[in-house]
Amino acid sequence: MRKAFATLLALLVLGFQLPLSANAAGSITARSMVAGIGGVVGFSGFQTNAAATISVRGPNGEQFALPLSFDGRGAGTVALPGERMLIAGAYVINVVSNGSTIANAPLEVLPD
Numbered sequence: 001m002r003k004a005f006a007t008l009l010a011l012l013v014l015g016f017q018l019p020l021s022a023n024a025a026g027s028i029t030a031r032s033m034v035a036g037i038g039g040v041v042g043f044s045g046f047q048t049n050a051a052a053t054i055s056v057r058g059p060n061g062e063q064f065a066l067p068l069s070f071d072g073r074g075a076g077t078v079a080l081p082g083e084r085m086l087i088a089g090a091y092v093i094n095v096v097s098n099g100s101t102i103a104n105a106p107l108e109v110l111p112d
Contacts, residue, residue, distance in 0.1 A: 025045070026043055026044050026045030026046035027044055027045050027105075028041060028050035028095065028104070029041065030093055030105050030107040032108040033080070033086045033107070033108075033109050034109070034111075034112055035076065035085060035087060035109050035110065035111055035112050036080045036083070036086050036112055037078045037085070038076050038079065038081050038082035038084070039085075040053070040078070041093060042075070042077050043068065043076045043077065043078070043103075044074060044075045044090055046074040046075070046076070046095070046102075046103075047097075048071070048074045049072055049073065050068060050070045050074075051065060051068070051069045051070075052067075052068045052069075052095050052102070053065050053066065053067055053095075053097075055101075056080065056091055056092070056093055056094075056095075056107075057091060057092045057094070058087055058089065058091050059087055059088075059109075060087060065096075066080075072103065076110050085109050088110055088111040090108060091106070091107040091109055092104055092105075092106060093105050093107055095108075
């Protein structure tokens with residue numbers, strides 16, 4: 001019983017020592033868009049003055065990536081080009097930093 005308690009306590013202590021960015025990611029604000037029109041996606045609560053990439057996966061599995069940078073408040077925006085959003089359906093936006101997905105959000109693209 002004492003070993004189990006000691007192990008649990010050690011895991012809790014190590015967990016609280018991880019950097020905040022490893023424990024929590026920011027949020028993505030993506031409103032529905034019309035196919036072929038594109039739109040803007042907002043990001044907030046991420047690491048300040050950092051760079052990342054967004055990866056957008058469409059309903060047919062096609063993907064494209066765009067650069068993203070965060071300001072001194074951990075916020076940023078990216079314009080999704082209409083020519084990359086031609087098919088109506090469910091898209092997924094992933095924020096990728098150092099090869100790892102740190103946040104994701106769904107995006108609905110409506111038919112024109």
